Amino acid sequence: MVEIKLRVNGAEAALDLEPRVSLLDALRERLGLTGTKKGCDQGACGACTVLVDGERINSCLALAVQYEGRDITTIEGIADGDRPHPLQTAFVRNDGLQCGYCTPGQVCSALGMLAEHETGMPSIVTEDVAAESIPLTDAEIRERMSGNLCRCGAYNGIVAAIRETAEGMRR
Numbered sequence: 001m002v003e004i005k006l007r008v009n010g011a012e013a014a015l016d017l018e019p020r021v022s023l024l025d026a027l028r029e030r031l032g033l034t035g036t037k038k039g040c041d042q043g044a045c046g047a048c049t050v051l052v053d054g055e056r057i058n059s060c061l062a063l064a065v066q067y068e069g070r071d072i073t074t075i076e077g078i079a080d081g082d083r084p085h086p087l088q089t090a091f092v093r094n095d096g097l098q099c100g101y102c103t104p105g106q107v108c109s110a111l112g113m114l115a116e117h118e119t120g121m122p123s124i125v126t127e128d129v130a131a132e133s134i135p136l137t138d139a140e141i142r143e144r145m146s147g148n149l150c151r152c153g154a155y156n157g158i159v160a161a162i163r164e165t166a167e168g169m170r171r
């Protein structure tokens with residue numbers, strides 16, 4: 001066992017953990033933050049996506065002990081108190097979910113993706129990688145979100161929600 005401190009959604013928690021415990025299991029089983037979902041537990045579905053220092057990661061592939069001292073944000077930390085994040089509202093407005101199982105991962109991943117796009121990071125479908133500003137087309141959104149699967153097939157609504165939120169951020 002090792003003793004670690006994790007900072008999740010702004011709150012610090014001390015945990016005694018076996019070094020092999022994944023960040024996903026630490027969040028869900030030890031901290032009770034069950035918003036982050038376990039789909040495949042092997043890095044293939046994106047359901048477990050959380051933000052670490054603003055960057056998206058698959059928490060099922062991460063060991064909790066690696067993340068001491070980092071700022072971890074889960075879906076429980078995305079809203080501003082009782083006010084949902086505009087992206088969460090956009091998911092509802094655009095029917096970006098059905099069963100909702102993939103949604104926490106989609107929301108965290110989309111926020112990480114929008115931050116990546118803001119830095120000018122190109123993707124495999126970017127036509128002009130030297131462009132000063134890369135247009136966030138639907139093809140870009142789909143490619144950049146391709147690590148997040150939705151078994152309900154709510155992809156059109158997910159893309160629409162992300163597009164709407166990105167447009168709102170630019171205004």
Ligand code: FES
Binds near residue numbers: 059
């Ligand atoms: S549960 Fe982590 S990628 Fe599927």
Ligand code: FES
Binds near residue numbers: 096099103150151154
């Ligand atoms: S809404 Fe059901 S898996 Fe995506």
